[in-house]
Amino acid sequence: MKQKDLIAVFDNDRDLVKAIGTLKENNIPVKDVWTPFPVHDVLKMLGRESRLPYFSVAAGVGAVIVTFAFLYYTAVIDYPIRYGGKPYFAFPSFVVIIFLLTILLTFISTVIVFQVRTGLFPGKEAEVPVTGTTDDKFVISVGSKEGLADEIITEAQVILSANGAVEITEQER
């Protein structure tokens, strides 16, 4: 087993999609794919799905509860003040703030979780196998944790070049 990945560069997404399709048919593991724009077929093929929305919902529910509790504590329990003949617990007024603060807290926490999960933060170095993935290069890396057998690598090379890869390199890990 060689600890190396196969890096293939394509210059359009159709070839990329076809190549991935063929690789998958041949049970060759695709480690990662880099594209200049989201190619939805690729995402679908690789079966990657984000759980971010679930987190957002949970955060939203939490924000509603926290905001309401805060409002109730400050306006009714801690320092009740009478405004314009309204009762201390003036629920209609609370609704607006709960709405706004829910959005605020939800989106901030979602962004933070996004950054933590993707590991994207300002100042992070970009780690790309091949430059140009943000321009017009579509890149596949074939490989797995344990490494790939030589014959699989050869097979992958064949598939990749057959599907229009413009450049194939091996990369030691």
Place this chain on the structure above:
Amino acid sequence: MKKKYWKSLEELNGRQQQDYVGDHLYVNKNEMSGLIEEKSLNTSSSRRDFLKLCGFSIATSALIAGCERPVQKAIPYLFKPEEITPGKANYYASTFFDGDDYGSILVKVRDGRPIKIEGNDLCPLSDGSASARIQASVLELYDSARFRHPMEDGSQVSWEYADKRVIDGLRSAAESGGKTVLLTGTVISPSTKSIINKFLQKQPGFQWVQYDPLSFSAVLEANRICFNSRVVPSYRFDNAQLIVGFSADFLGTWLMPATFAGQYAGGRRVPAEDPQMSRHIQFESSMSITGAAADERIQVKPSQVKGVLRYLYDRLRGSMPVSIPGFDATLDRIAAELDENRGRSLLVCGINDIDIQVLVNGINYLLGNYGPVIDFMSRIGLRSGDDAAMERLIAEMKNGEVSALLIHNVNPVFDHPDGEGFGQGMERVGVKISLAPSKDETSALCDFVCPDNHYLESWGDAIPVTWQYSLQQPAIRPLGDTRQMQDSMLKWLGEEVDYYTYLRNYWQVSVFGLPEAGKEFDDRWNDCLQKGVFITSIPEGPQPSFNETHLAEIPSGSTVPAGEGFFEMEITQSIAAGSGRHANNPWLQELPDPVSKLSWDNFLAVSPADAESLSLATGDIVRIDGDIRIAVLVQPGQAPGTVSAAMGYGRTIAGKVAEGVGVNVMPLAGFAGGCTDYRVNISTPERTGEKHKMALSQTHHSMEGRAIVRETTLGEYRGNRSAGNEMRQKILDHMYTLYEEVKFDGLHWAMAIDLNACTGCSACVIACQAENNIPVIGKEEVYRRRIMHWMRIDRYYSGESDNPTVHFMPVMCQHCDNAPCENVCPVSATNHSDEGINQMAYVRCIGTKYCINNCPYKVRRFNWFGYARSDKYNSYMNDETGRMVLNPDVTVRERGIVEKCSFCIQRIQEAKIEAKNEGRVLSDEELLPACAQTCPSKAIIFGNIADKNSRIYKAFQDKRNYHLLEELHTLPSVGYLTRIRNKQS
């Protein structure tokens, strides 16, 4: 709070001196007030600035040496005077008399500084009230235009030197055989009169002339002719069922307006059980607040008055009157009404014309009003000036017959019609000595100025009416090196006593009639000092008989001059300015005239019809006779063919506030028949094409059909107690609420304003300003509609524009229980207290102005600039001495925050603390906001509405009561009682 009537400061004189360290002419504030609790005077400004800056650049300044705070020093008294408790106010009874107005007053002294004037409720003439001018007089104590020391030709001299020179001057005047003339305003002080008499005896060729810029010569003269008694009788407006006024603004400016307003309101208050009220008809050419209050206002030209009076006289006498075109039917009706009210009617006339006053006397005599309504037994001491004597004096001066002239309390160069002539005459006078307390046009022409004290620094006495003596005591030591006039006179007489001793002796002998000074005298004297007044029995006796000879000679018929191209002009007085002697008082300058709503100016009132034909608009500058350029204000109610302008403006030497404000119209006035004539004919005003900025605080005059001021007639009210106020029930029936209305336990403050009693006199506005440290912002800012008064008098016109009905409505914060302003303040700076007050925490306010927008009554005021500190504004607050008038119990608001009426919360808290500490119920009577306290007509009722026995609760139950803009469901705590006019329908 219960007022404490303090004994005098008399014993203080010796001791207090030591509190005033140093030889400052103006006492160092720190020493003077023993500033243990100095709230808003001095330390506040630096401290607030400091906090603001820290807040503003918090990151940096917080770190600078841990944001070092300024060290505050507390300087206790070296010797604490027993009377002064730091942090607590004392009240001293005293007397106000400036030559024009009289008032028995209480002086509120806090930490040794007089800070407010209130009416003395023990005086029947004041009954606790004080007019706007009296309220404002406290500010003049701290006026920086006051003389601080004696002067010779404008440079400082010592008293010893001045005394010596004056005595020499008087001696040489006597030796030269020329006259020595003492020119004063009316003197009502018996002790001063006795000093003057001594002068008369001692100085050969001595002559005393009393001169009134607001002359009553014609009344005095007419009474001499008719009754052989040259006095002003007292008037009882409360005894009159029918009052007919002829150009007499007796609620605003005529004789004793505050007293008359109280009497008048007494007759105008309508009891619900038995609806009765007096009826008031006013004939006038220019619109006054008296005309506004009248049930019927009839426009006459000044020249028509004589004919109208003659018509009435003839009609009442049963002889055939000479017809006055356009008036006959009305006059017949009024004559019939007068006939019905014999013995309980009153005619008064403000025109300074002997014939007219004789006619008025004749009618009153015919109607039998002398006795019940007009009383010659109790005489009013005010306005005893003699126009003819003044005229003679000018002639004598011009002839060089006068060798010495002493001038006290008058400013004829400014306010006499022939002021210029008087000035020229002065040039020929040997020695001219002014006793003016502050600079004016006349003192500027004098050789010596021996400045008088402010009245709050002086001793004195007065007999305003025959049966009332009143004492005046100092509430503070003289701020400058000044000496009161009587002391100067005594000195020049060569008397050894000071005036205080003289006064005591005088009272002992002449007032109390005691042979010697002893315990009895001391007790009575102290009692008098505490009460401020000493009331003898009201004299009774027969009224003098009437002499008809002169009256018979007065020709009948109208005396309207024929011809075109001229206007009849009347020189009037404004409530704020009066004769102009208080012109350097910024409170008064900024007080909007209740009718025109103009501050900081006088104007030429032109009727709408004339304005249209001459194509004049408000703000146009016109040229009138005497090359006077004056701004026009189109005044609904001004009789067509007439114009009017107020005197007292256009001071040239008076101080920074007054100079350049308005135009002096007195040079237009004439002299006719032995009296100053305030009526003149002028040629048609000529447009100059220039515009003048008019500092109006109200520019829309119609109620637009909205039920703002509700009115009904007496007849309708008799049939239906909610007449005029029917919509209230409808509104109440339609009220739905999402939230239950809040119930207030214990205290719920509320106010009711009886629109029937309110005359629009604006005393409340100044009282509020004095109590609550309201800034003066100057003409430009008022012009920009930013006037700061917490209380304003709204004025609306209804009916036809030529002679409209005028409605006054005092509006201040309504303290709504469902206040729109409270809801919208994001930072909780304004919210509702447990006592039903719409409270405003200035410190918390960040100035979003949202509350201002959302207030339907627009009673909130914003500090657009730092009025209290910037030199740009003509405010007393940025004047070193002017600041001393500030009430330490009220925060001075800084720039950028909102303020408004607080129901005088500082008074409420003070009264509550006192009641709590004494463990008793807070009674309805002991607590009044400044406005209610001073209201001459007692139109403002204040109290605790949670207490079912309170007066305010009863007022709110009255069917006349309504709330402003009630349909908005703001639930105001201020109610208004529907106005009732006694109209004949």
Place this chain on the structure above:
Amino acid sequence: MQNPSELLRTARKAILLSCALLFLSINVSSNENMSALYQETEEAGQVLGPPTTDDIKRGERLFRGLISPGPDAASCASCHNTGLIDSFNWNPSAHEIALAYRDRSHDDFYQVVMDPVSAKMTEVHDSYRLSEEEIFQIKAWMDEFAEHGMESRPVITSLLLFILLFVIFLGAIADLVIFKKIPYKLIHLVVILVAGLFMVKNIAHEAIALGRSQFYEPDQPIKFSHRVHALENQTDCLYCHSIAEYSHSAGIPSTSQCMNCHVIVREGTYSGRFEINKLVEAYENDIPVRWIRVHNLPDHAFFSHAQHTGSAGLDCSECHGEVETMDRVKQVSDLSMGWCLDCHRSTEVDVLDNEFYSLYMQLREDVTSGRIDYATARDTGGTDCMKCHY
């Protein structure tokens, strides 16, 4: 805008002062004051000539105890501090003495040092063996010291620290984004976090403390000790602060009131005559004593002592702490609005017995029926803005 300029002025003053000090220490004889002093001493008929630089130097050494003033005798400076100190010192500071004796003759000074009147001073000064010349030298130094004032300690302001941290903070960010000289991002992160947190903490802390002065304990112009008066001599608070019961203000007693007792009491237990002499002097010369206010409520808060000592029945110590144990009065409470409100929310108000509350019918019923245990100030409007702000 005021503050930075003030800071600048202070800094400039400090620099000028230190320059002047340096200059003076080099060349004292050129000082005009010195020649004035020379004349004075000469007039007093002293054999001793004008002080030389050496005299002054020796005077200082004597004062500071570098030259022993006598066997077993403590140095002057051990009792009379020459610098600003935080703690309370009964003895007058060197500067105070210097000012007091600047205009007085050498003989007076000799008299007071070597033959003091007050008991406490006699006890300490007894062991001094100082020649007349040495006293002259000490006075010479003190006269000079009077001009300069107390030695100030070096002030490390948090401002400098703040600026330094801010610069580091900016530098870290700049390097992280632009220059990338430091390879390890962890360093950036730690620096930014630590500096940032410190700055935020500092700002927040200072902002909260703004306008507050808890634990403020200034030196007063006269070392008046509440411990001596209120505890040891059992004087009632209201004897001096007599208006506290019926005025907003508690009142600082007038000088004449102090003299009620001090007309007789002329020597203090701890302070000797020095402090009481200040009072007497102020009294005789009609100069009010400029006390330093310790408890400063902001101007926008209105507080009535009458209300709190009256119907509320509070004891002075509930707000002012145990003043009777303080030699120098210290502000114990922070006097924040929260502090006021805490009390207003919890303190019982006697609504049943005080007739004032008879109008509060609902509240009275609540208390009598047991719906609430007791009424608090909050129930009678004690948390309303207008209770204190108007």
Place this chain on the structure above:
Amino acid sequence: MDMYNTAVRPSLVEGNKSYRQVTSDIAGPAERTPARWWYIAMTVATLALLFGLWAMYVTVVEGLGTWGLNNSVGWGWDIINFVWWIGIGHAGTAFTIFLIVFRAKWTASISRAAEAMTVFAVMNAGLFPALHLGRIWLIFYIFPYPNTRGPLWVNFNSPLFWDVFAILTYLLLSVTLWYFGMVPDLATLRDRATSKIRKNIYGFFSMGWVGSVGNWVRYEALAKILGGLAAPLVVSVHTIVAIDFAVSVIPGWHTTILPPYFFVGAIFSGFAMVLTIMILIRKTFALTDFITKSHLDSICRVLLFGSMVLGLAYVTELFVAWYSGSEYEFFTFFKSRATGNYSAAFWIMIVCNAIIPQLLWSKKIRGSLGAMLVISIIINVGMWFERFVILISSLAQDYLPSSWVGYSPTIVDIGIYAGTFGIFACGMLMFIRFIPMIAISEVKGLTNQEKVNREDDNK
């Protein structure tokens, strides 16, 4: 897939470009030294900004008295401009929502610039509520933070408090949307950068983006969530601004129609501003292939719709004022606005907002850049007057005629308004200078789509 290429809609990106061409076309302006007109424009904008800074300095140092406000009119140009700017801001977010939530692909090439516009407009808008405070140095009182004052919180009933949070949330969310939308493109610029400093700066802000599957998956999810949150927010923001007026008691403000009417007005004015800017960008940068006539046509159709809704709202307001029977409402709408002191402003509003945009029915006008530019500017003038009418006419003449006043702005008012234009212009100029003004990755996705479609057609 056909939905992108229907008969009515021409292709979204023209010119049959390769990916590299797309990249260099769009990234080009951010990499080149700007043209002379850019410097001129920047100078003008900076001058306006300086004028604004002077006016702000005067306001803060001397006081709000330097504005034209008075005892009755507590809000003037400040809040007019606030509402105006925040209305303009709405378009950017609306475009993003169309793109992300409704998957309206045609907005892809516009949304970036529109979002930038949003950010600068909302920043400008936020400036006014801060500046209109009497004591701006105490602005922190508005936040409910624990304090030593009791603690004293804030008034949660106040619409102004809601407003603060609405604007703050909106500003944060739109900046986040804009920035995160930019990240892949910043990475593109980073990878194309030649100088080290440029590379480092773009590198810092591109957050190490590489375009891997993990990146894209979560990125798309985040975009959907943010877009989803922005959708109700954008509706609520102008609703709350409207509530500022609607919950008050002032006639002309106190109407329930205000929130929807304000929201539509906001979208309307925002789209008009987008139209103005797109026409200018298209012209100056020759981006005709990306911002096609069909884009502009679509915006015009939205404007037409908005104009009609607004016209309806105006009529409804008048109707309700009459039908309610409230004399105050009647006065405000008929005697103050339609015929009285403020009739000029009222009719400008009607003509600019409800009548002139009807010209867009004409296909010819929708095809003329000049005509569209003029109309789009007229609309924003009209929208400014709409706010003027609402604010001033209601405040200057409300319940008690005694407090009726006039209102006119001062040089300081004008200066601040000019200053916000300066900020906006500077911001937009910096934006087109340093940031790709069209979302490159989105457009690449579209070109790809186009190619697929074309090839499918060819088969």
